Amino acid sequence: MNSRTILNKIKKYDISAKKFFGQNFLFDENILRKIVEKSNIKEKVNILEIGPGPGGLTQEILKSNVNEVFVIEKDKDLLPLLEDIKITFPNKLNIISEDALNFDIRRLNHNPFKIISNLPYNISTILLIKWLTIDICNTSCKSLTLMFQKEVAERIVAKKGSSKRSRISIITELYTNPKMVLNVSPGSFVPRPKVNSALVYFEILKKPRFDHNQAKLKLIIDAAFNQKRKMVRSSLKKVFPNIELVLKKVGIEKTKRPQSIELKSFCDLSLI
Numbered sequence: 001m002n003s004r005t006i007l008n009k010i011k012k013y014d015i016s017a018k019k020f021f022g023q024n025f026l027f028d029e030n031i032l033r034k035i036v037e038k039s040n041i042k043e044k045v046n047i048l049e050i051g052p053g054p055g056g057l058t059q060e061i062l063k064s065n066v067n068e069v070f071v072i073e074k075d076k077d078l079l080p081l082l083e084d085i086k087i088t089f090p091n092k093l094n095i096i097s098e099d100a101l102n103f104d105i106r107r108l109n110h111n112p113f114k115i116i117s118n119l120p121y122n123i124s125t126i127l128l129i130k131w132l133t134i135d136i137c138n139t140s141c142k143s144l145t146l147m148f149q150k151e152v153a154e155r156i157v158a159k160k161g162s163s164k165r166s167r168i169s170i171i172t173e174l175y176t177n178p179k180m181v182l183n184v185s186p187g188s189f190v191p192r193p194k195v196n197s198a199l200v201y202f203e204i205l206k207k208p209r210f211d212h213n214q215a216k217l218k219l220i221i222d223a224a225f226n227q228k229r230k231m232v233r234s235s236l237k238k239v240f241p242n243i244e245l246v247l248k249k250v251g252i253e254k255t256k257r258p259q260s261i262e263l264k265s266f267c268d269l270s271l272i
Helices: 003-012 029-038 056-062 076-088 124-132 150-157 167-175 214-226 243-250 263-270
Strands: 046-050 069-072 093-096 113-117 141-149 176-184 197-204
Touching: 029 056, 029 141, 029 176, 029 197, 046 056, 056 069, 056 076, 056 113, 076 093, 124 141, 124 150, 124 167, 141 150, 141 176, 150 167, 150 176, 150 197, 167 176, 167 214, 167 263, 214 263, 243 263
Parallel strands: 046 069, 046 113, 069 093, 113 141
Antiparallel strands: 141 197, 176 197
């Protein structure tokens, strides 16, 4: 089915995007093709797609060199459209009617897989952090290709020293090589969002960049970036009462702000 056919089926089934699901359907066939191209599918793998909606991206994925595609769709009104696609790809498409927030991607660990999704923006960062912090380096997941609001994408890929550096930048850098690979305008979606979007490709590392205590690292970066304009000797005092001694031990200048601190230094702090 092409975009026009999908639009006709949406009318047939009287389907509209639901705001509370964060739905913005992607119909631009050129963008759909580019998403699959940017996903770097060089060998046969399984694919997990979150929130396929009417299945535009799903079909582009199915036409590529993949074994099976697993789609997770919470909106039951969209299932008939996905079932129509399954008629064409009966042995490749698996439809899971479930909430993606409750789905453990380790259920797919039996084969190498990639995640490719135009994520619902209202849960995009929640899902990303959930996936990364389940020790994703020890799963069979090879990469993530995900659509975000452009402002969020810029925070995700921000490097040390950038004003856009954030908690999610730290977590992403720890487990992946992230790269913004495509800008997408509002006109590519139905309904048209009020913001620009961007596609980010994450290569999953074979192991985290540095040793760390995950629970304590979360406490540290939450405290630091909740008060990102403050020097860390102030923002981290509740985590480390003897903050100046701790900072000196790991070689962090007490007057620095979190945006200018190396990932390794945050990880070193988490081990104290």
